[in-house]
Amino acid sequence: MIGRQVSSRTRPWIVCLGLLAAAPAAALGADCPGHPDALGTSRTIVVDPREHPRIGTMQYRETLPLRDHEVVLTFDDGPLPKYSNQVLQILANECIKATFFTIGKQAQANPEGVRKLVAAGHTVGTHSFSHPLTFEKMPIEKAQAEIDAGIASVTAAMTDPSALAPFFRIPGLLRAEGVENLLASRGIQVWSADFPADDWRHVSPERVYQLAIQRLEAKGKGILLLHDIQPRTVAALPKIIRELKARGYRIVHVVPATADRPATPTEPVEWLLHRPSENVAAVRWPAIPSFVFARSETLRTPLLSDLNAELPSQATVSHWGVAKAGAESLPVPSRDLFEIKEGSLEVLLATTASRHVATRLAHANAADAISSRGARTRGRAAAVAAHGGKHGQTMASAARPTKLASLKKRQQ
Numbered sequence: 001m002i003g004r005q006v007s008s009r010t011r012p013w014i015v016c017l018g019l020l021a022a023a024p025a026a027a028l029g030a031d032c033p034g035h036p037d038a039l040g041t042s043r044t045i046v047v048d049p050r051e052h053p054r055i056g057t058m059q060y061r062e063t064l065p066l067r068d069h070e071v072v073l074t075f076d077d078g079p080l081p082k083y084s085n086q087v088l089q090i091l092a093n094e095c096i097k098a099t100f101f102t103i104g105k106q107a108q109a110n111p112e113g114v115r116k117l118v119a120a121g122h123t124v125g126t127h128s129f130s131h132p133l134t135f136e137k138m139p140i141e142k143a144q145a146e147i148d149a150g151i152a153s154v155t156a157a158m159t160d161p162s163a164l165a166p167f168f169r170i171p172g173l174l175r176a177e178g179v180e181n182l183l184a185s186r187g188i189q190v191w192s193a194d195f196p197a198d199d200w201r202h203v204s205p206e207r208v209y210q211l212a213i214q215r216l217e218a219k220g221k222g223i224l225l226l227h228d229i230q231p232r233t234v235a236a237l238p239k240i241i242r243e244l245k246a247r248g249y250r251i252v253h254v255v256p257a258t259a260d261r262p263a264t265p266t267e268p269v270e271w272l273l274h275r276p277s278e279n280v281a282a283v284r285w286p287a288i289p290s291f292v293f294a295r296s297e298t299l300r301t302p303l304l305s306d307l308n309a310e311l312p313s314q315a316t317v318s319h320w321g322v323a324k325a326g327a328e329s330l331p332v333p334s335r336d337l338f339e340i341k342e343g344s345l346e347v348l349l350a351t352t353a354s355r356h357v358a359t360r361l362a363h364a365n366a367a368d369a370i371s372s373r374g375a376r377t378r379g380r381a382a383a384v385a386a387h388g389g390k391h392g393q394t395m396a397s398a399a400r401p402t403k404l405a406s407l408k409k410r411q412q
Contacts, residue, residue: 031095032093032094032095035093035094035095038093038094038095038096039094039095039096039241039244039245039250039251040094040095040096040251041095041096041097041251041252041253042070042250042251042252043250043252043253044097044252044253044254044255045064045065045252045253045254045255045264046254046255046256046257046261046262046263046264047064047065047189047254047255047256047257047263047264048256048257048263049166049167049187049188049189049256049257050184050187051263052189052271053180053183053184053188053189053190054180054184054189054190054192055189055190055191055192055223055271056191056192056193056194056223057192057194057219057222057273058173058192058193058194058195058196059173059175059192060190060192061272062271062272063194063222063223063271063272063273064222064223064252064254064271065264065266065270065271066221066222066252067221068220068221069220069221069247069248069249069250070221070249070250070251070252071216071221071222071223071224071244071249071250071251071252072098072099072222072223072224072251072252072253072254073091073096073098073099073224073226073251074098074099074100074101074169074191074193074223074224074225074226075087075098075099075100075101075226075227075228075233076100076101076127076169076225076226076227076228077101077102077103077106077127077131077227077228077229078100078102078103078106078113078227078228078229079100079102079106079107079110079113079114079116079117079228080106080110080113080228080229081110081112081113083228083229083230083231083233083234084110084113084228084229085113085116086234087228087233087234087237088116088117088120088228090234090237090238090241091120091122092120094241096241096251097121097122097123097251097253098122098123098253099122099123099124099125099165099167099191099253099254100117100122100123100124100125100228101125101126101127101167101168101169101191102114102117102124102125102126102127102150102154103126103127103128103129103130103131103150104126104128104129104130104149104150104151104152104153104154105129105130105131105153107153107154107156107157108153108156108157110157111156111157114154114157114158115157115158115159118158118159118160118163123165123167123253123254123255123256124154124158124163124164124165125164125165125166125167125168125169125191126147126150126151126154126164126167126168126169127150127168127169127171128146128147128149128150128170128171129145129146129147129149129150129153130146130149131171132146132171133171133172133174134174135170135171135172135174135175135176135179136174136175136176137176140178140179140182143176143178143179143182144182147168147179147182147183147188151164165255165256166186166187166188166189166256167188167189167191167256168183168188168189168190168191169190169191169192170190170192173192173193175190175192189256191223192223193222193223193224193225194219194221194222194223194224194273195212195215195216195218195219195222195223195224195225196211196215196224196225196226197209197211197212197215197224197225197226197233197236197240198211199226199227199230199232199233199236200227200230203232204232205232205233205235205236205239206236208232208233208235208236208240209236209239209240209243212224212226212236212240213240213243213244213247216244216249217247219273220274221273222273
């Protein structure tokens, strides 16, 4: 359960990685030295990667347990000094804490950039070693090598290796079940996002700002995906922050749970972007429970007295006949009481499809009956006709001698 101690669940990473040290206190705008109008960081939440291994509604069911109008800023692909340092300065001016997903090669080339992230109190996760856009189809062994090399490179750049958070974002968000299962088995949380600002595309800083605000407004809260290696991001970020403050949004910092720092207590429903509503139909029917009966009892025959009615006699009437007075149970009906022969009309009429079959059979039987009656009628008519013909021939034969006799008499 979220909120309990996780010391029994926390395991060391490979390459001896620990978890992030104690989180700094949230910095509100009023507490930002030299910047009283700063947006600040409203609060810090602690998450257990093993309890919620995949987050971000762009790809997964769950996201971070944010309240309405709360935003988590995330930056990918750094550090790249020319632009990453400017992003760090903008965040520092606003006393904002963010999460950075660094690339192993970038950490090797710019280790000082990684150390600056840690020193500023940001959360540092990893983003593979070389950012290949083939994670969804590469062999799991190759994906594991990319993950491990990225972790090792970022860790080597840190003064304190335990500062690395067990957070990972798949390059290009090209998810693969094998990769997700591998990361989950090692206690590493997979981060997608709730909405991007498309700052990796060839668009203007104004468009980056518009997409960030429009998509945030559409969801009301969530994880924003940005890149600290893009000049358009550097140009758009101050305006995004000002607009967030103007619209009443608050910045949330995220850190991983450790043995000394338990996860923030939450309810499962808080990990959904929007709470289920009674006005929205459920996607799935609830599962039918498996009932286990401790014992089986035979119920007695219901009596008229159970219905608060007066008994006309001492006998108890049942559907099976008249039972003796005071009968305690119904007689057992015979096995063939409800038996219906296979193929009968009663069986066929049980379903819609079978009713059509039964209807056709009934029509066929009726047609056969009519045909049979017609055949019998025609047979009788033929018999009568045949009998009448023979009788006429006999009559004609009998009449011929009489006519001959008459002619003879006339001739005489």
